[in-house]
Amino acid sequence: MGSEARWARYATVIVSLLVGAAVWEVAGRYTSDAFWATLSSTLRSLFDLLHSGVLMRQVASSFQLYLSGLSLAILVGAPAGMLLARVRWLRVALENYIMMLYATPMVALIPFILSMMGFGFAPKVLVVFLFAVFPILYNTVEGARSIRPELIEVAQSFRSSEWRLWFDVMIPYTLPFTMTGIRQAIARGLVGMVAAEFFLSPSGLGQMIMMGSQNFDTAGMLAAILIIVLLGVGLMDLGRYIENRFAAWRGYKP
Amino acid sequence: MSGAGKRFSKLQVFSDVELEVGEREVLAIIGPSGCGKTTLLRCMNGLIPLTEGEITMEGEAITSPREGVAMVFQHFGLFPWKTVFNNVAYGLKLAGATRAQIDEKIPEYIKLVGLSGFEHYYPYQISGGMQQRCGLARALAVEPRVLLMDEPFGAVDAQTREILQFEMLRIWESRPTTMVFVTHAIDEAVLMGDRVLVLKGRPSTVHEIVEVDLPRPRNRATLLLPRFAELREHVWNTLMADARQAELEVIR
Numbered sequence: 001m002g003s004e005a006r007w008a009r010y011a012t013v014i015v016s017l018l019v020g021a022a023v024w025e026v027a028g029r030y031t032s033d034a035f036w037a038t039l040s041s042t043l044r045s046l047f048d049l050l051h052s053g054v055l056m057r058q059v060a061s062s063f064q065l066y067l068s069g070l071s072l073a074i075l076v077g078a079p080a081g082m083l084l085a086r087v088r089w090l091r092v093a094l095e096n097y098i099m100m101l102y103a104t105p106m107v108a109l110i111p112f113i114l115s116m117m118g119f120g121f122a123p124k125v126l127v128v129f130l131f132a133v134f135p136i137l138y139n140t141v142e143g144a145r146s147i148r149p150e151l152i153e154v155a156q157s158f159r160s161s162e163w164r165l166w167f168d169v170m171i172p173y174t175l176p177f178t179m180t181g182i183r184q185a186i187a188r189g190l191v192g193m194v195a196a197e198f199f200l201s202p203s204g205l206g207q208m209i210m211m212g213s214q215n216f217d218t219a220g221m222l223a224a225i226l227i228i229v230l231l232g233v234g235l236m237d238l239g240r241y242i243e244n245r246f247a248a249w250r251g252y253k254p
Numbered sequence: 255m256s257g258a259g260k261r262f263s264k265l266q267v268f269s270d271v272e273l274e275v276g277e278r279e280v281l282a283i284i285g286p287s288g289c290g291k292t293t294l295l296r297c298m299n300g301l302i303p304l305t306e307g308e309i310t311m312e313g314e315a316i317t318s319p320r321e322g323v324a325m326v327f328q329h330f331g332l333f334p335w336k337t338v339f340n341n342v343a344y345g346l347k348l349a350g351a352t353r354a355q356i357d358e359k360i361p362e363y364i365k366l367v368g369l370s371g372f373e374h375y376y377p378y379q380i381s382g383g384m385q386q387r388c389g390l391a392r393a394l395a396v397e398p399r400v401l402l403m404d405e406p407f408g409a410v411d412a413q414t415r416e417i418l419q420f421e422m423l424r425i426w427e428s429r430p431t432t433m434v435f436v437t438h439a440i441d442e443a444v445l446m447g448d449r450v451l452v453l454k455g456r457p458s459t460v461h462e463i464v465e466v467d468l469p470r471p472r473n474r475a476t477l478l479l480p481r482f483a484e485l486r487e488h489v490w491n492t493l494m495a496d497a498r499q500a501e502l503e504v505i506r
Contacts, residue, residue, distance in 0.1 A: 154331040158345045
């Protein structure tokens with residue numbers, strides 16, 4: 001029965017995707033090329049871009065930006081979060097700023113970053129970083145603060161040094177929470193990447209979308225969007241996989 | 255080992271506690287909920303400081319957790335990301351044991367508490383009773399001269415609790431250490447202790463110390479001795495006299 005139910009699920013998913021593709025194709029045939037392209041012409045455009053090497057170049061450029069910003073966000077967010085959780089006065093002092101920045105739609109800061117830093121690679125990395133860092137920071141702080149005092153007491157009772165306490169207790173306990181933050185950051189960083197490529201110096205997939213739209217090359221634009229969608233789905237799955245692996249001890253099935 | 259303690263704080267939890275625990279003696283501490291049993295035990299471990307008086311062990315004042323003392327925690331205090339094996343090895347590792355020493359000793363303690371075969375399970379995969387066996391093995395593995403038990407069987411179900419009590423007696427017989435056993439169960443206090451210390455009042459003080467002259471080794475048969483019933487009744491009366499009075503006061 002289990003495998004039957006699984007097949008029914010797969011069949012439903014496949015039919016759903018096929019219907020979606022058909023609707024896309026049909027809608028493309030009955031609208032102007034300037035607004036909407038058929039699935040087949042989008043795919044043709046995608047293969048052309050792939051063949052000419054343009055696609056790989058733009059994807060690489062976008063990925064370089066994305067990974068730089070995301071890595072920076074992880075390297076800053078996770079240690080800072082744990083420090084804030086353990087050092088009370090620091091947390092009290094900075095809490096409001098973090099909440100304010102977390103609540104701010106980061107897009108609103110882009111013109112400001114542009115006027116401060118101009119059009120380089122660095123300001124774009126900063127945008128991705130700002131999009132990605134707060135979920136990591138926030139989840140890490142909340143995670144590290146939720147540690148059961150009993151576990152700290154166990155460590156002290158067995159005469160653990162402060163350094164060993166971090167290594168044996170604080171970091172392993174907090175890691176799954178940080179991973180939840182990283183999963184959210186993976187999605188938000190992607191938004192940051194496209195926004196930076198739109199509003200700062202155009203590059204990568206963002207530039208492809210902009211150019212496609214300006215040149216009425218709807219198929220090229222949709223091809224770039226399709227790539228971003230697939231990247232997003234793949235990265236979200238990767239994030240969920242990583243999160244589950246680190247949360248095995250919480251009783252989840254990886 | 256000798257210990258004498260007092261304590262005051264903003265809320266005076268307990269005061270003028272004077273007691274001495276001999277080598278290889280089991281002292282059971284009993285008292286109503288919130289009387290400061292656990293606080294007293296944490297002071298003995300050096301986890302929290304006293305505000306008055308002092309506790310000494312082997313002639314030295316206890317100011318922070320010291321070598322030779324191990325605690326078994328009420329809610330087990332296992333690290334959920336470590337396997338049974340690594341949880342049991344935790345104390346030894348901190349004490350600087352080598353990999354070889356750990357590989358040699360830990361299976362012995364896992365076997366002693368009856369967890370053989372579960373070395374690679376995580377705490378969430380085993381029952382509460384097994385988790386506390388693991389907590390006990392972790393404490394025993396550092397070969398303490400003093401074992402502090404903080405309501406160790408308070409968080410497991412009634413049947414498991416009985417099984418663990420007799421397991422504890424068996425393990426203690428095989429390697430007797432000084433033990434301070436905090437509990438709120440009268441049966442358990444009488445069964446475990448060489449003496450039962452009744453802590454009560456507000457702030458709590460040592461109300462009475464009952465000598466438990468039951469023969470060792472103790473086991474299930476001990477529960478059937480008339481003397482057990484007498485002692486149990488005695489402790490019950492001592493504890494409940496106040497409780498009933500307090501209840502009457504509330505009604506009035």
